[in-house]
Amino acid sequence: MSNTIVTGEVRLSYVNVFEPRANQNGGDPKYQVTVLLPKSDTVTKANIDREIQAELQNGVATKFGGQMPAMPAIPIHDGDGRRPNGEPFGEECRGCWVFTASSKQRPEVVDENCQPILSATSVYSGCYGRVSIRFFAYNQAGKKGIGCGLGNVQKLRDGEPLGGGSTAAQDFGNASAPAFTPIQPANYQQPQQYGAPAQQPVYAQQPYSAPVQQPAPYQQQPQQSQQLYGAATWEPQSQPAPAQGFPGGPLPF
Numbered sequence: 001m002s003n004t005i006v007t008g009e010v011r012l013s014y015v016n017v018f019e020p021r022a023n024q025n026g027g028d029p030k031y032q033v034t035v036l037l038p039k040s041d042t043v044t045k046a047n048i049d050r051e052i053q054a055e056l057q058n059g060v061a062t063k064f065g066g067q068m069p070a071m072p073a074i075p076i077h078d079g080d081g082r083r084p085n086g087e088p089f090g091e092e093c094r095g096c097w098v099f100t101a102s103s104k105q106r107p108e109v110v111d112e113n114c115q116p117i118l119s120a121t122s123v124y125s126g127c128y129g130r131v132s133i134r135f136f137a138y139n140q141a142g143k144k145g146i147g148c149g150l151g152n153v154q155k156l157r158d159g160e161p162l163g164g165g166s167t168a169a170q171d172f173g174n175a176s177a178p179a180f181t182p183i184q185p186a187n188y189q190q191p192q193q194y195g196a197p198a199q200q201p202v203y204a205q206q207p208y209s210a211p212v213q214q215p216a217p218y219q220q221q222p223q224q225s226q227q228l229y230g231a232a233t234w235e236p237q238s239q240p241a242p243a244q245g246f247p248g249g250p251l252p253f
Contacts, residue, residue, distance in 0.1 A: 004151055005051060006132045007044045011036040013092065013162055014100070015127075017109050017153050018120040031150060032102035035131055036079065039095055048076060048097075051135045055146050059137025064144055073145025075099045075135070092126075092162055101133045101150035108152040117155060126161040130154045 013034040020029035037044060052074060060068050077083065079093030089098060109117045117123060132151030138144070 003051065004132050004134050005044070005047050007035065007037060007130050008041045009128055009130060009156055010038070010041075011092070011096070011126065011128055011159060012123070012131075012153075013125045015123055015125050017107055017123060017150075020104075020106075028104055030102040030104055031106055032100055033131065033150065033153065034098065034100045035133075036093055036096040036098055039097060045097060048099075048135075052076070052146050055135045055137045059139075059144070059146070063137040063139040065139075069144040073143060075146055075148040090162075099148055101131060101148045103150040107150055110152070110154050112154070112156050114154070123153065123155050124161055125163060126159045127155055127157065128159050129156045 013036055015033050017031055017033055020031050022029045037048075039045070056068065056072060059072075060066060064072075076097050076099040077089070079089045079096040079098045082088050109123055111117055123129070131153050134149045134151065135146050136149060138147050
């Protein structure tokens with residue numbers, strides 16, 4: 001069995017690492033991701049080439065019937081060239097080596113601190129990360145070659161989503177939301193600003209003095225409202241309430 005390779009930073013495309021993708025040929029659904037390896041990462045590319053050659057030799061003894069196939073299928077492709085079906089690769093593949101890694105078992109998906117990522121939307125086509133992979137020889141339905149198995153996935157940073165979408169971080173960023181500005185109607189004039197109302201005067205409570213005893217006989221006084229007092233309790237005369245609002249009448253709104 002080949003050794004596991006951990007890539008340098010790559011870009012992820014066609015990401016299906018949380019839910020398996022159905023095989024168009026009727027096979028078992030698989031977890032998979034297409035990896036865009038920058039051609040500048042010569043170390044990872046050399047490790048991949050070494051493992052592919054080792055598995056080709058291993059396949060002669062275990063899968064290819066003792067003979068090297070004339071044109072074995074190789075999983076890694078030049079992103080500046082064409083796909084196996086003759087169509088050109090997408091613009092995002094320029095300057096990269098392209099291969100797809102898959103597995104029947106769900107990979108572990110972690111962040112840059114190796115903490116598990118639970119949200120499927122956090123790892124998407126266009127983000128950057130690393131993957132662990134291994135290569136193996138196969139002979140299936142008359143086709144012989146080398147396959148690429150998917151181990152685990154680590155997301156390192158966000159990137160421009162492939163397909164025209166955007167992430168929440170790209171939509172909102174780290175800037176604080178602007179203050180709300182209401183829309184003013186046409187020909188609107190700002191009303192005159194008024195300061196705080198003047199302090200209302202405080203009326204001191206007058207001390208109570210006992211009513212003067214009227215001499216007998218009591219003569220009728222001119223009609224006048226009199227404050228009545230009970231025998232046991234006294235209720236002070238109510239003070240006039242301070243004027244409400246601002247002096248000079250209502251505000252000119």
